[in-house]
Amino acid sequence: RSFTPIKKAVSFILFLMISLGSSAQFSVDAGKDTTYCSEHNFNSQILGAASKITNGKPPYKFAWECVYRITDRLIFTASFMLTDTTLQTPAFKNIPVDQDWLKFTLTVTDSENNIARDSLFVRFSSFAYLTGGGQPRFYIEKGDSILLTFPNAGIGGGIEPLTYYWRPKTFLSDPDSLVTWCKPDSSIQYEAFAIDSCGCVSFIETVYDIRVLPK
Secondary structure, eight states: OOOOHHHHHHHHHHHHHHHHHHHOOOEEEOOOOEEEEEOSSOOOOBSSTTOEEESOOSSOEEEEEOEEESSSSOEEEHHHHBSOTTSSSOBBSOOOSSOOOEEEEEEEEOTTOOEEEEEEEEEEEEEEEOTTOSOOEEEEETTOOEEEEGGGGOEEESSSSOEEEEESOTTBSOTTSSEEEEOOSSOEEEEEEEEOTTSOBOOOEEEEEEEEEOO
């Protein structure tokens, strides 16, 4: 007995769905390249938080790999930098001092021993807090001016170019500059901080304590 046109169409659709399902490729997306903002005391950052697995059969096995070569003899691998290389989303426990891109490769094996790989690049924006900073105190008479210079904050590092800011902006000729004149009406403290090209923000440091004396 022959199929009616409707039955033939349904059969063809089912066949197509089964064929597509069986031929769908097992793959992994490790996520986008990422710049992490590191604080002065590094708080753990997560690798692979945006990773996605497609068309595999769980449970999965994960393996992260990376080679960070400083010299021919000084080489660090993923196990040095990550808390557990067998997790899909491990945390960083150690980070490099420099700010070069590092390539991390994620290998995923499903329950049927199918293997998928993908890589992403990461780097860390780390601000350096240089010696010689502190909180200088200056005494000026009311109506006088004083020149504030950002280097006194002792902030370096970051991924250039850096942008510098003073806070508060009151009484400053240019609060978004390395150097600015200040003519306060009353005693005031100024904080300085930097923002790098990736949007990472340095710690706030009080860098000037200006005491205005009455005439």
